[in-house]
Amino acid sequence: MSKVACFFHGIYPRSGQLAQASRDFDRKRLAIKDLKVKQLADFSALIALQKSGSFDYIEDGKLSWQDIFRPIVEATNGMEVGALTRWFDNNSFFRQPIIGNKINVDTKKLDNYFPVITPAKKWKVTLPSPFTFAKLASSKSHDSFEKRLGQTTEITALIIKYLEKRGVSYVQLNEPSIPYFGTTKKEITVFLKSLSVIKKARKNLKLAIHFYFGDATPIISALNKTDLVDVVGIDFYKTSLSQLPKNINLEVIAGIIDGRNSLMESGSSLKQSVSQIIERLNPPVLYLSNNSDLEFLPEPVAKEKLSLLGELTRSFRSHSL
Amino acid sequence: MTHFLTHEIGSLAKPEWRVKGVLGRPINNHDIDDAISWGKRLGIEYKPLLQILRGRVLSADDKKEIKRWACLYAVRLQEVAGLDVVYNGEQDRSEMYQYPVTLSDGFIFRGLVRSFDNKYYQKAACVGKPKLKKPWHNDEFLSLQKMTKRIIKIPITGAYTLAAWSFDEFYTGKSQTIGSLKALKEKAKARRAFILDIARYLIRPNIKMLLDLGASWIQIDEPAATTIPSEVPLFVESFNESVRGLKGEFTVHICYSDYRLLFPHIQKMKNCSQYALELSNRDSKELGVSDKQRPGYEILKWFKKYKIPSRIGLGVSDIHSDYIESPQLVRDRILYAVKILGNPALVNPTPDCGLRTRTWEVSFQKLFNIVSGARLAEKKLASPNP
Numbered sequence A: 001m002s003k004v005a006c007f008f009h010g011i012y013p014r015s016g017q018l019a020q021a022s023r024d025f026d027r028k029r030l031a032i033k034d035l036k037v038k039q040l041a042d043f044s045a046l047i048a049l050q051k052s053g054s055f056d057y058i059e060d061g062k063l064s065w066q067d068i069f070r071p072i073v074e075a076t077n078g079m080e081v082g083a084l085t086r087w088f089d090n091n092s093f094f095r096q097p098i099i100g101n102k103i104n105v106d107t108k109k110l111d112n113y114f115p116v117i118t119p120a121k122k123w124k125v126t127l128p129s130p131f132t133f134a135k136l137a138s139s140k141s142h143d144s145f146e147k148r149l150g151q152t153t154e155i156t157a158l159i160i161k162y163l164e165k166r167g168v169s170y171v172q173l174n175e176p177s178i179p180y181f182g183t184t185k186k187e188i189t190v191f192l193k194s195l196s197v198i199k200k201a202r203k204n205l206k207l208a209i210h211f212y213f214g215d216a217t218p219i220i221s222a223l224n225k226t227d228l229v230d231v232v233g234i235d236f237y238k239t240s241l242s243q244l245p246k247n248i249n250l251e252v253i254a255g256i257i258d259g260r261n262s263l264m265e266s267g268s269s270l271k272q273s274v275s276q277i278i279e280r281l282n283p284p285v286l287y288l289s290n291n292s293d294l295e296f297l298p299e300p301v302a303k304e305k306l307s308l309l310g311e312l313t314r315s316f317r318s319h320s321l
Numbered sequence B: 001m002t003h004f005l006t007h008e009i010g011s012l013a014k015p016e017w018r019v020k021g022v023l024g025r026p027i028n029n030h031d032i033d034d035a036i037s038w039g040k041r042l043g044i045e046y047k048p049l050l051q052i053l054r055g056r057v058l059s060a061d062d063k064k065e066i067k068r069w070a071c072l073y074a075v076r077l078q079e080v081a082g083l084d085v086v087y088n089g090e091q092d093r094s095e096m097y098q099y100p101v102t103l104s105d106g107f108i109f110r111g112l113v114r115s116f117d118n119k120y121y122q123k124a125a126c127v128g129k130p131k132l133k134k135p136w137h138n139d140e141f142l143s144l145q146k147m148t149k150r151i152i153k154i155p156i157t158g159a160y161t162l163a164a165w166s167f168d169e170f171y172t173g174k175s176q177t178i179g180s181l182k183a184l185k186e187k188a189k190a191r192r193a194f195i196l197d198i199a200r201y202l203i204r205p206n207i208k209m210l211l212d213l214g215a216s217w218i219q220i221d222e223p224a225a226t227t228i229p230s231e232v233p234l235f236v237e238s239f240n241e242s243v244r245g246l247k248g249e250f251t252v253h254i255c256y257s258d259y260r261l262l263f264p265h266i267q268k269m270k271n272c273s274q275y276a277l278e279l280s281n282r283d284s285k286e287l288g289v290s291d292k293q294r295p296g297y298e299i300l301k302w303f304k305k306y307k308i309p310s311r312i313g314l315g316v317s318d319i320h321s322d323y324i325e326s327p328q329l330v331r332d333r334i335l336y337a338v339k340i341l342g343n344p345a346l347v348n349p350t351p352d353c354g355l356r357t358r359t360w361e362v363s364f365q366k367l368f369n370i371v372s373g374a375r376l377a378e379k380k381l382a383s384p385n386p
Helices: A016-026 A032-052 A070-075 A107-113 A130-136 A145-166 A177-181 A185-201 A217-223 A267-281 A299-320 B016-023 B029-042 B047-053 B060-081 B098-102 B138-147 B159-164 B181-213 B229-243 B300-305 B327-341 B360-382
Strands: A003-006 A076-086 A093-105 A124-128 A170-175 A206-211 A231-235 A251-257 A285-290 B104-116 B119-132 B151-157 B217-221 B249-254 B274-277 B311-317 B347-351
Touching (some): A016 A032, A016 B104, A070 A076, A070 A093, A070 A107, A093 A130, A093 A145, A107 A145, A124 A130, A124 A145, A130 A145, A130 A170, A130 A177, A130 A185, A145 A170, A145 A185, A185 A206, A206 A217, A206 A251, A217 A231, A231 A285, A251 A267, A251 A299, A267 A285, A267 A299, A299 B104, B016 B029, B016 B047, B029 B047, B029 B060, B047 B060, B060 B138, B060 B360, B098 B104, B098 B119, B119 B181, B138 B151, B138 B181, B151 B181, B159 B181, B159 B229, B181 B217, B229 B249, B249 B311, B274 B347, B300 B327, B311 B327, B327 B347, B327 B360, B347 B360
Parallel strands (some): A124 A170, A206 A231, A231 A251, A251 A285, B151 B217, B274 B311
Antiparallel strands (some): A076 A093, B104 B119
């Protein structure tokens, strides 16, 4: 029987107060120290929410991140922030990373972007997958995708080493590109190669890769035959359970909380869906989670959804462990 | 001789005296000077406005009057710049999403959602069948009629964009299980019903009322048209539903999008007489009419290839930059479009999008140069060796 656990991943929405403070800071109506006070208030509330829901791993919510790439781009010598670009099919935008020939991450610049979470055994961090990073970036000298992927893999490996040194226990790579755009065989090959580099970079931390914004079936089937990661994630709003392989060997993240619609999920429907997922995939551990970042929702809605996630997980813990 | 019809796209920045006046904030001397200076430049008898702005406490009627004056200033700015078709620069509206949603039943605002960096918008959820609470733009049109003798174009946010920028809590069933093919299909069906109901019960009635009042040109704003590539046919269907059976000039504005995704689907758009597109943002600043000099306008070849008979609202001025395009650069962008489309009547020079992020000074110069560039292009085409 699968063990059922839970966490959330990715960028969490800022509260109305923090959003207003961020705007005021932009307009020079608020000092940075006052903005940080607001960020800390949101951070503390988010940590408390996860702890009260007995989440198995805790994330910081990336409350100061302007997009999933920005702190990494700003901490990397040889990388620049480019044009405002649509984030897949959302009414949400990121600045396209522009990669130069020589790049070098200054991890000291990252310290503020990865606030410490205690206990360390619960500290989890989401990073962009190197594949999506390379796919959405451009390079100054119009290099091939393969070269960009090599560079983003190198950066990610360095950041993972840095995070492990700081005590992080679990890193999740978020990979929307593959399910959204689909991939060629050649791309799958270079993707797996990139993961093998990442795997070597970590020592003991748990490594997950989560696929969302599209059907994850083909890539899950490919990864299930490997030991490149410990955990694979699936967006169940885009993937049909019946198409997935039976009895997955890896641990699984089930993206069952919709990060893109404010409609509150029905607890009983979710319970039924989770039972079906366990029955078919039968993974060693099933992590109940959100499908995409929750930043597409207003903060009060995201908060309610995380509470539901905690409650749902509790109902499985009581009789499935 | 060819005449290139010029027009704006929608918004202009709101003058400080308009913003502060409507919000009831103190209006300072600088704001008053701004009203005087633009009043003089635009030939407006502005003294009654100053009386209102100098009032200690502004009543609801005063605030309404301030908005009306802002509309008049915006219209005059466009007239003095020389545009053929004018609008009030959204001085009467808050913006293009919250404003129409507030005037509609079936929606509840759920809170702030980030668009990018520290920019947020209030996002609503559809919680019931959409229905008009109040006409969105009737008063605006009636007021505009009194202000200008030029052609008036009324922009209205389109059905697809309103749906794309809203959550759907009504059409998507709450009880459906996730992770099944059936659920995926049901979701697609629900999405279509949502978008078409907005077209049917919000957009179409608004357009019909405007036409009944005498409006002739309605611009449907659909910046989200290509957000979900597989849903472009739905955008087309919603446009057709919005104007079905109505008689008027209907155009569509799309910006900051991958326009290639529109093809071939827009061949099925009925009664769309113009596509107003942001193009100069993608273009070089070099003069000339070669493909290499005009990379931003490559998409026009697709319109030609797919035999789209509509006019192009040709974005010739970047609204995200204070750089003032010279009349010569505007001329060459127009001439290139004529070269590709093969017919000057299909080219209507415009800014890329609404100018609300620019100052009035920059906006005026940009609009003025669009008109000047159009005149230069006309001369060039009329010369013996165009």
